[in-house]
Structure formats: C-alpha cells, structure tokens
Amino acid sequence: MKISFRNESINGLVLIFTGSSNKSKALRISAIIIALMAVSIFGYYFMSTNEAYYSRTIAKIISVTQTKESLAYDMNGNSEQIYKQNMKAVVMNGIHKGEEILLENRTSYSKVTDSSYNVNDEVFIRINKVAADKIASADIKDFKRDKYISYIAILFIILIVLIGGFKGLRSLTSVLVNIIICSIVIELYLHGFNLILVSSIASILFIIVSIALVSGINKKTASAVIGTIAGTFFSMMIAIIVIWVTKAKGLYYEEMEFMVRPPEEIFIAEILIGTLGGIMDIAISISSALNELFEKSPAIENKVLIKSGMEIGKDIMGTMANTLVFAYVSGSIPMILLWLRNGFSTFTIVQFNICLEIIRALVGSIGIVISIPITLFISVLLIRKTRHGEP
Amino acid sequence: MSVPFVLLIILFVLMIAVGGKRGAKSFFTLIVNFVTLFIMLGIMTIGVDPLKVTIIGCIIITSITLFYINGFSKKTVSSLLSVIIVVLINIILTFKMATAAKIQGFSWEQAESISAMSAYIQLNFSTIVMCEILIGLLGAIIDVSISISSSMNELFNNNSSITKKALLKSGINIGKDILGTMTNTLLFAYIGGFMTLIIWFYDLHYSALDILNAKVFCAEVFQILSSGIGIILIIPITAMITSKILFFKFPARKAHLKAKT
Numbered sequence: 001m002k003i004s005f006r007n008e009s010i011n012g013l014v015l016i017f018t019g020s021s022n023k024s025k026a027l028r029i030s031a032i033i034i035a036l037m038a039v040s041i042f043g044y045y046f047m048s049t050n051e052a053y054y055s056r057t058i059a060k061i062i063s064v065t066q067t068k069e070s071l072a073y074d075m076n077g078n079s080e081q082i083y084k085q086n087m088k089a090v091v092m093n094g095i096h097k098g099e100e101i102l103l104e105n106r107t108s109y110s111k112v113t114d115s116s117y118n119v120n121d122e123v124f125i126r127i128n129k130v131a132a133d134k135i136a137s138a139d140i141k142d143f144k145r146d147k148y149i150s151y152i153a154i155l156f157i158i159l160i161v162l163i164g165g166f167k168g169l170r171s172l173t174s175v176l177v178n179i180i181i182c183s184i185v186i187e188l189y190l191h192g193f194n195l196i197l198v199s200s201i202a203s204i205l206f207i208i209v210s211i212a213l214v215s216g217i218n219k220k221t222a223s224a225v226i227g228t229i230a231g232t233f234f235s236m237m238i239a240i241i242v243i244w245v246t247k248a249k250g251l252y253y254e255e256m257e258f259m260v261r262p263p264e265e266i267f268i269a270e271i272l273i274g275t276l277g278g279i280m281d282i283a284i285s286i287s288s289a290l291n292e293l294f295e296k297s298p299a300i301e302n303k304v305l306i307k308s309g310m311e312i313g314k315d316i317m318g319t320m321a322n323t324l325v326f327a328y329v330s331g332s333i334p335m336i337l338l339w340l341r342n343g344f345s346t347f348t349i350v351q352f353n354i355c356l357e358i359i360r361a362l363v364g365s366i367g368i369v370i371s372i373p374i375t376l377f378i379s380v381l382l383i384r385k386t387r388h389g390e391p
Numbered sequence: 392m393s394v395p396f397v398l399l400i401i402l403f404v405l406m407i408a409v410g411g412k413r414g415a416k417s418f419f420t421l422i423v424n425f426v427t428l429f430i431m432l433g434i435m436t437i438g439v440d441p442l443k444v445t446i447i448g449c450i451i452i453t454s455i456t457l458f459y460i461n462g463f464s465k466k467t468v469s470s471l472l473s474v475i476i477v478v479l480i481n482i483i484l485t486f487k488m489a490t491a492a493k494i495q496g497f498s499w500e501q502a503e504s505i506s507a508m509s510a511y512i513q514l515n516f517s518t519i520v521m522c523e524i525l526i527g528l529l530g531a532i533i534d535v536s537i538s539i540s541s542s543m544n545e546l547f548n549n550n551s552s553i554t555k556k557a558l559l560k561s562g563i564n565i566g567k568d569i570l571g572t573m574t575n576t577l578l579f580a581y582i583g584g585f586m587t588l589i590i591w592f593y594d595l596h597y598s599a600l601d602i603l604n605a606k607v608f609c610a611e612v613f614q615i616l617s618s619g620i621g622i623i624l625i626i627p628i629t630a631m632i633t634s635k636i637l638f639f640k641f642p643a644r645k646a647h648l649k650a651k652t
Contacts (some may be wrong), residue, residue, distance in 0.1 A: 080511035103474060112510035118444045124604070142494075146603050149492070157486065159623045160570075161520050163568050163627055167569065167570060171570055174571065175575075242398055249393045268600060270586050271583065272583075274580050274582070274584065275574035281572040285411075306438075317406065317417055318416070319456065322420070322533065323530035325425060325530060326428075326526055326530035331523065331614070337432060337512070340432060342508045349626070355393075355395055362402055366401060
C-alpha cells in the first residue's frame with residue numbers, strides 16, 4: 001500500500017510540473033507534503049530548543065556591539081581590520097540558567113579561524129570564574145551548529161522522498177546502512193583489529209548491500225557485485241604496487257590532518273572505500289545495460305554485446321572520473337587559497353597539499369576504467385551460463 | 392618518479408586502451424578541468440568576488456566537459472542549462488545556512504597544520520564555503536544531467552510518436568535509477584576522506600553531541616548533503632529542460648521551410 005502510494009507521489013509531481021491537474025493525485029501529494037513539513041518543522045524546532053540535553057553550558061546572545069580595533073598586519077604585508085564584539089548573553093541550561101553574562105570576541109574580515117556572532121546565535125561557553133553563585137567571567141568555546149545540520153539534513157530527506165519517490169527512499173536506506181557499517185569498521189579498528197582486513201570485509205558488505213538495494217536481487221546484481229569486487233581488487237593492487245615500487249615517493253602524509261596513528265594503513269583503507277562508489281556505479285550501468293540488450297534480443301552475438309558494453313563504458317568513463325576529481329579536490333580549496341595568499345607557488349601546493357587527494361582521485365578513476373572490461377566479461381559470462389542452464 | 396605521476400600515466404594508458412580516442416578526450420578534459428580549477432582559485436586570490444568566479448568557472452568547466460566529449464547538440468545544451476540552474480538554486484538553498492552555521496575556514500583542531508600561515512588574507516571565507524560546495528558537486532551533476540538528457544534524446548529519436556509528457560516522465564524515471572548509484576559514489580568518496588576525522592574524534596574522546604557541533608564535522612556533512620541535494624534537483628530540472636528543448640522547433644527554420652513550399 002505504502003509503496004504504491006509513494007510511487008503515486010512522483011506522478012503527482014510530474015503532473016504539477018506539466019501543468020495538468022488531477023484532483024485525487026494532487027490531494028495525495030499535498031497530504032505527503034504537509035506530513036513531511038509537519039515532521040520537519042517539529043524536528044527543526046526540537047534541534048533549536050534542545051539546550052537541556054547538553055552538559056556543556058550554552059548561552060544565547062541577546063545583544064552585540066561591534067567596535068573597530070587596530071589593523072592587524074601579517075608577514076606578507078597584508079593588513080586587515082579587526083573588530084571587537086562585546087556581547088550580552090543569557091545562559092540557557094545548567095545551574096546558572098537564566099543568568100545574564102558578558103562575552104567578548106575578536107573577528108576579522110577573512111574569518112579564517114575566527115567567527116563573528118549575531119543576536120540569537122547560541123554558543124558553548126567556558127565558565128572562568130564564579131562569584132557569589134553567579135558567573136563572573138566566561139569565554140566562548142564554540143558555536144552551536146546542530147540546528148543548521150538538521151536544516152540541511154531535513155532539506156535533503158524531503159527532496160529525496162519527493163523527487164525520488166520509492167527509489168529515493170531506497171537510496172536513503174542504503175546511505176544509512178553504509179554509514180552504520182562504516183562506524184562499525186572504525187569501532188573495530190579502535191579496538192585493535194587490523195584496519196585493512198576489517199575494511200576489506202566491510203567493502204564486500206558495502207558492495208552487496210548497496211547494489212542489492214539499488215537494483216534488487218537478480219542476475220544483473222550478481223554480475224555487478226562480482227565486477228565491483230574484481231575491479232576494486234585490481235585497482236587496489238595497482239595502487240599498492242605503485243606505492244611499493246616508487247617507495248612512496250611524493251606521498252606526504254603530513255597533509256593528513258588529525259593524525260596520531262600510523263597514516264599508511266588508514267590512507268590505504270580510505271582509498272579502498274573511496275573507490276567503491278565509482279566502481280559500483282560503472283558496474284551497475286554496464287551489467288544492467290547488457291541484460292537489457294540480451295532480454296530484448298536473446299539471439300544477440302557476444303561480439304555485439306561486448307561492443308555495446310564498451311560504448312556505454314566509454315560514455316560514462318570521462319564524467320565519472322570528473323565527478324571523483326571534483327569531489328576530492330573541493331575539500332582542499334580553503335587550504336589551497338590560504339597557501340596561495342601566503343605566497344606559495346602552485347607547484348608547491350599541488351605537491352604538498354593535495355597530493356593525497358590527487359592520488360585518491362587517480363586510483364578511483366583507474367578503478368572506474370579497469371572495471372569496464374571486467375564487468376563486461378563477467379556479465380557476458382553470466383548471461384551465457386544461465387542461458388545454457390535453461391532447458 | 393613520484394606516486395601521483397606514475398598513477399597518472401597508468402590512468403592515461405588505461406583510458407586509451409579501453410576508450411580509444413574518446414578515452415584520450417576524457418583524459419584531457421580531466422587535466423583541463425583541473426587546470427581551470429586552479430586558474431579560478433588564482434583569480435579569487437587577486438580579489439575578484441569568489442562566488443562570481445565560481446559560477447563562471449562552473450559554466451566553463453561544464454561547457455568543456457559537455458561540448459568537448461559529447462559535442463554541441465540539443466542534449467548537451469539542455470544539460471548545460473540544467474547544471475547552471477541547479478548551481479543557482481543550490482546557492483539560494485544553502486548559502487544563507489552555510490554562512491549562519493559558521494563552518495568557514497579552519498577549526499581549532501586544525502590549528503597546528505596552519506600555524507605557520509597568516510590568517511589575515513583578505514578573502515571572505517564564508518563565501519569560500521559556498522565555492523567548495525559548488526565545485527564538489529559539479530562533477531556529479533554534470534554526470535547525472537548528461538546521462539538523463541542523452542537517454543531522453545535516444546528515446547525521442549527512436550520513438551517519433553512519443554509525447555512531451557511521456558518523455559518528461561521517462562526522463563524522471565531514468566534519473567531516479569541513477570540517483571541511487573550516484574549518491575553512493577559521492578557518499579563513499581566523502582567517507583573515504585572522512586575516516587581520519589572520525590578516528591581523530593574518537594581519540595579526543597568527543598561525545599556524539601560534541602561531534603555534531605564540531606566545525607570540521609559540520610563542514611563535511613554540509614558539503615555531502617548539499618551535493619546530495621544537487622543530485623536530486625538535477626533530475627527533474629534536466630528532464631523538464633530536455634523535454635522542452637527536444638520539442639522546441641526553431642521559428643526561423645520553420646519560416647524558411649514555409650517559404651520553400
């Protein structure tokens with residue numbers, strides 16, 4: 001019941017888009033929209049009024065006065081105006097709830113490491129001194145961001161359900177399951193298990209769960225799963241052999257921030273998981289296209305099947321590799337800009353700052369390209385096997 | 392020889408072996424896009440508004456990718472238009488919230504890695520967040536958009552009796568099929584870069600609530616979800632625009648034909 005209901009929703013949307021109206025469908029879709037909105041307004045409201053659940057002290061800013069301070073100069077001859085913010089805030093939770101306090105903040109135009117605050121912003125504070133049971137002085141420790149995260153998450157969920165319908169819901173499930181598997185991997189690693197081993201096993205789980213959720217359990221899923229596993233294995237072999245042969249020349253792990261553990265192992269595991277998505281995408285596209293072709297004309301020759309599969313592979317290869325490059329490199333943009341403005345050359349930046357991202361993108365792209373013939377071969381093999389098996 | 396260089400050569404050889412001439416084209420597009428990205432960043436550092444640079448850069452990168460690999464046609468033009476629209480909608484939906492969430496720049500956890508740098512660089516990092524989000528999702532929306540518009544183009548060419556509404560519906564259905572695999576592609580790519588961060592949080596004994604409010608974490612989540620929103624939005628938008636453009640007949644040509652008869 002529910003499933004068909006979801007599927008109807010998209011038809012309703014289509015009709016709205018195309019301008020024609022259908023009363024019952026319009027009613028259904030408005031019911032869904034209202035329900036989604038009610039849930040999201042409640043969720044957003046909860047996230048904005050959840051101070052009581054925090055053990056850290058939270059204060060809400062009620063007034064801000066901003067004054068200019070002297071210019072700050074740096075070693076490169078840049079100067080920037082610094083502002084001082086004097087704020088009044090109300091404590092929102094804990095034993096000091098309701099007390100008014102004074103807070104101070106310094107902010108700059110660039111806001112590379114600082115922030116400027118506005119009225120109604122909520123911040124975590126550290127209480128420095130308590131006199132006569134009241135807070136005498138406090139500092140801002142961090143900004144409270146949960147409300148904004150919930151905004152973007154709710155927006156994502158609403159859109160994926162409205163536009164994707166039942167399939168959108170399946171993608172959402174697969175995202176959630178994959179996040180859970182990933183946290184289990186990290187948890188096991190922190191309890192002393194070998195990270196490469198754990199993530200290899202998890203990768204097989206990732207592949208099976210994601211592909212089965214996207215295209216159901218059938219023949220083409222089997223060839224996509226085998227194709228992805230083989231493609232990932234070969235691209236990881238290439239990566240490891242290259243790192244081994246070149247003795248990791250040009251690999252600067254310093255760039256990996258937040259590192260207190262041996263980086264090599266974590267980097268390999270990250271490459272492994274990072275390449276999975278792209279390879280799966282290619283494997284699914286090719287295996288379902290080949291199955292489609294075979295079902296439409298069962299008399300089709302192997303040669304023709306392989307040729308069509310190659311054509312499809314050529315079509316997607318370029319844009320997929322593009323996707324990976326942009327997804328990986330975009331995260332380094334703030335760091336690149338900071339280095340550029342600090343007078344470093346582009347060559348130095350590429351070498352020291354994004355070499356790991358480039359390696360991730362390259363291994364991912366190699367995985368994509370190598371999976372095309374592999375999936376093709378496996379799909380054709382499976383298609384022929386089942387045909388021979390049939391009476 | 393360094394690792395990235397060897398991998399680059401391997402990729403080049405593989406792309407040519409599998410894709411032939413089109414593989415070589417894909418490889419060069421990759422390089423050109425990467426260089427374009429750096430030119431964009433260079434222009435930002437000399438004081439041009441980063442958001443304008445990003446929007447124009449996105450249009451250039453999309454045009455290179457679409458027109459060089461797939462040629463100039465109705466389907467590539469529809470994809471280009473859809474990508475531009477989604478980029479603009481994404482700015483409207485996320486810019487204000489991304490600024491309000493104060494996820495710009497670097498957090499105190501990253502202080503060590505930027506300690507040797509000057510932070511007063513006269514670049515508004517709140518805007519840079521938006522650039523980061525847009526560039527991160529650009530590749531993905533180009534991919535989804537061209538897949539939808541070329542499938543619709545095939546349908547349109549092979550089926551002369553197809554109505555505009557039916558074509559639109561097929562376009563959205565094709566898009567929904569791609570949605571699942573594309574979210575996975577991006578999810579895994581981002582998780583791949585996310586693991587060190589989570590391990591670091593575990594080592595710092597952060598609670599779940601601490602992580603939820605941490606700047607680095609929020610910045611990553613914001614980027615992943617904004618990319619997701621872009622991928623979802625590109626589906627109906629490409630379907631609509633492609634169906635409009637495929638059915639669009641140039642008035643000048645019509646008049647010319649009439650004059651002929």
